[in-house]
Amino acid sequence: MDREQLIHKWLNHELTPEEFEAFKSLDDYEELMKLSQNIQSYKAPSYDLNQELAIALNRKNGTSKKRSWMVPFMKFAAVLVICLGIFYVLTTQPTSTHTAIAERAELELPDDSHVTLNALSNLTYNKNNWNKERKVSLDGEAFFKVEKGSKFEVITNFGIVSVLGTQFNIKQREHFFEVTCYEGSVNVLYKQKNTVLKKGDTFLIIDGEILATEKENKKQPSWLDYLSSFKSMPFREVIAEMERQYDVSIKVKGMDLKTPFTGSFPNNNLEVALKTISKPLQLNVKQKGQTIILTRD
Amino acid sequence: MPKDLQDHICDDALFSKAFRTHADHLYKFLFYKFGSQLNPKDKVQEAFIKLWENCKKVPPSKAKSYLFTVANNLMLNEVAHQKIVLKHQQTQQRSHSNESPEFLMQEKEYQEKLENAINNLSEAQRVAFLMNRAEGKKFKEIAFILDISVKAVEKRIYGALEKLRKDIKEI
Numbered sequence: 001m002d003r004e005q006l007i008h009k010w011l012n013h014e015l016t017p018e019e020f021e022a023f024k025s026l027d028d029y030e031e032l033m034k035l036s037q038n039i040q041s042y043k044a045p046s047y048d049l050n051q052e053l054a055i056a057l058n059r060k061n062g063t064s065k066k067r068s069w070m071v072p073f074m075k076f077a078a079v080l081v082i083c084l085g086i087f088y089v090l091t092t093q094p095t096s097t098h099t100a101i102a103e104r105a106e107l108e109l110p111d112d113s114h115v116t117l118n119a120l121s122n123l124t125y126n127k128n129n130w131n132k133e134r135k136v137s138l139d140g141e142a143f144f145k146v147e148k149g150s151k152f153e154v155i156t157n158f159g160i161v162s163v164l165g166t167q168f169n170i171k172q173r174e175h176f177f178e179v180t181c182y183e184g185s186v187n188v189l190y191k192q193k194n195t196v197l198k199k200g201d202t203f204l205i206i207d208g209e210i211l212a213t214e215k216e217n218k219k220q221p222s223w224l225d226y227l228s229s230f231k232s233m234p235f236r237e238v239i240a241e242m243e244r245q246y247d248v249s250i251k252v253k254g255m256d257l258k259t260p261f262t263g264s265f266p267n268n269n270l271e272v273a274l275k276t277i278s279k280p281l282q283l284n285v286k287q288k289g290q291t292i293i294l295t296r297d
Numbered sequence: 298m299p300k301d302l303q304d305h306i307c308d309d310a311l312f313s314k315a316f317r318t319h320a321d322h323l324y325k326f327l328f329y330k331f332g333s334q335l336n337p338k339d340k341v342q343e344a345f346i347k348l349w350e351n352c353k354k355v356p357p358s359k360a361k362s363y364l365f366t367v368a369n370n371l372m373l374n375e376v377a378h379q380k381i382v383l384k385h386q387q388t389q390q391r392s393h394s395n396e397s398p399e400f401l402m403q404e405k406e407y408q409e410k411l412e413n414a415i416n417n418l419s420e421a422q423r424v425a426f427l428m429n430r431a432e433g434k435k436f437k438e439i440a441f442i443l444d445i446s447v448k449a450v451e452k453r454i455y456g457a458l459e460k461l462r463k464d465i466k467e468i
Contacts, residue, residue, distance in 0.1 A: 011429060011454060012436050035461060036430055038411050042383060043431040044328040047338070053316045056342055060312070060349040 007032070096124045099140075101247045109136070113152065114145040118171075118223055119244045141171040143221050158205065159190035168197075169221040176237055177205040180216055206234065222264060229264035238265075238277060246270050247290065254296040255281070306360055307352035315360045316345060322442045323364055329427040330420050331372045332383045344368035362444065383415055383423070407465070414464035418457050425450055426457035 006023045009015045010032070015023055023029060097117060099105050105117040110130040117123055121140020129135070134152040146152045148165030158177040161170060166184030171177070179188050181197040188195045188203045190210075195203055202213040213231065222229040228241050236257040239250050245267045263280060265273035274292065278285050283294045306312060320341055327337035344367040348355060355363050415423060424443070428434045429450075436454070440447045 008451075011458070013433060014435070031462065034407070035411070035458075035465070038408060039427065039430040041408075042415065042427055044325050044337075045333070047321050047324045049317060049321055052320055052338065052341065053313060056316055056320075056345045057309070057313070059342065059346055 092126070092128055094124045094126045096122065098122045101243075102245055109134070111147050111149060113147045116143045116224060118142060138170055138172065141169070141173075141223070143167070143169045143224060159188055162187045162189070167220065173237065173240065175207050177203075179203040180221065182216070182218070182220055206237075223267065226267040227264050228267060231262050232260040233262075235259045235261045235281075242273060242277070246273070248292050249290060250292045250294065252283075252294045255283070255294070304356045305353045306348065306355055306357055311357060312345075312349060312352070315348070315357060315364075319361050319364055320345070323368055325428060325432060326365065326424060326442065327368055327372060329383075329424045329431075330369075331376060335372055335375050337372075340368045340371045343371055365444075383412070410465045411461070414461045417464060418460060422453045422457035422460070425453035426461075429454050 003026055006015070006019060006026065009019060010023055026032075097105055097107055099117050099119055099121050101120050103119055107115050107117070107123070109115065109125065110127060111134065113134070115123060115136075118141035121138070121142060123136055123138055123140075123142060125136040134146075134150060135155065136153070137155045139157070144152075144154070144163075145167045146163055146165050150164075152163050152165070154161040154170060156170065156172045156177070158172060161168070161179055163184065163186045166186060167182040168186045169178075169180045169182065171179075177190075179186060179197065180202045181199055183199055185199075186197045188197065190203075190205065197203055200215040200217065202216055204211045204213050228238075228245060230238055230241075234257065235252070235255070238261050239252060239257070242248070242265065243250055248270070259281070261277070261281075263276060265276040267273075274285050274287075277283075278294060281296070283296055286293045286295070303311060306315060323344065324337055324341050327335075327340055331337065344364045347367050348360060348364055351363075415427075418426065425439055428439045428442070429436070434442075436447050436450045440450045443450070
């Protein structure tokens with residue numbers, strides 16, 4: 001038997017006693033035996049099968065017991081969380097009212113306070129919190145008739161208008177902010193400065209500047225009677241208001257848009273409205289569908 | 298291959314039978330592949346708990362490959378953080394106490410070289426070789442445990458032997 005076969009049999013633990021004698025006479029017998037003997041110290045520690053099985057059975061029963069009530073419980077908990085979440089979202093969502101171009105809305109707040117919303121405006125308030133604080137957010141123009149009670153606040157991008165019980169109008173545009181008080185008194189907080197308005201007073205900001213205005217004698221803003229009125233307003237504000245009241249786009253040529261304009265136009269007759277603003281300024285009117293072009297001779 | 302009578306293993310008797318058949322082999326496999334620092338005993342336990350949790354999906358014939366795959370993955374998750382080192386057991390009994398200091402030093406040197414050489418083997422070579430030498434298993438038994446052919450086992454063992462002898466001879 002040759003060397004290769006002997007080593008193969010030795011490795012496979014199948015040497016007969018006679019073959020082992022032959023194996024002993026190989027040159028590298030000593031080296032192989034030394035290696036093999038030393039390898040013994042790398043033997044894995046003994047594995048107590050019965051003890052390990054007992055542990056495994058114990059653990060598996062523990063986990064299955066736990067799972068049996070955990071799974072339905074978790075399902076129940078998940079449904080509960082989702083229900084609570086939906087309930088929370090539905091009940092605490094603020095109420096929002098939005099008007100489109102040429103549209104207006106009248107709404108009653110939870111305390112019977114009355115709001116009229118002009119075209120292209122947005123009013124948001126929280127029904128659930130109403131008893132704690134009367135607070136609404138406004139973007140656009142609205143007229144308020146506030147019932148007497150605790151402080152009533154209107155939050156706008158320009159400042160906070162707060163009152164106790166009164167009638168007032170807020171007009172908020174991109175470069176423009178106007179609060180007019182028609183009854184009682186109103187406090188306007190603008191840039192950390194409080195201004196108190198009495199009946200007939202107007203608080204006006206154009207391009208960040210506070211401007212003085214005349215006393216207002218009317219009982220309510222003219223837009224409630226479908227009339228947009230302006231007193232020394234830049235002409236661009238007049239154009240912008242007309243675009244909000246009628247669904248049109250207006251272009252002006254050959255004229256400074258900052259020219260002051262005093263007057264008013266009706267909100268329910270485009271033809272008359274165009275005449276009202278073009279005649280005093282000697283403008284020519286051209287209408288192409290939804291586009292109106294005003295030019296100066 | 299005989300068809301399974303059971304298509305699942307959700308039964309205490311079947312589970313215990315699978316444990317008695319595979320646990321020891323799995324433990325040895327993990328020990329020789331990953332060493333003792335990563336707790337091969339725990340990984341065996343975890344693999345069997347996973348088997349029980351998925352017992353409906355695993356028929357007895359698939360239990361072995363399932364267990365080996367799960368345990369191997371459990372190890373690999375940890376192995377990224379630790380380097381594998383197999384250490385020889387220091388508890389080896391000394392039969393002779395009258396050895397000369399030179400001999401003791403040579404022995405120590407040899408053992409150090411051997412340890413390095415074993416850790417330099419590929420995982421496949423190390424598992425096959427230590428199962429053969431330390432556990433005294435025949436090629437056929439190892440082939441069965443590792444689910445590979447006898448030829449492949451022989452190749453790994455011869456490769457390991459050659460590499461060890463070469464590494465030890467080098468100074």
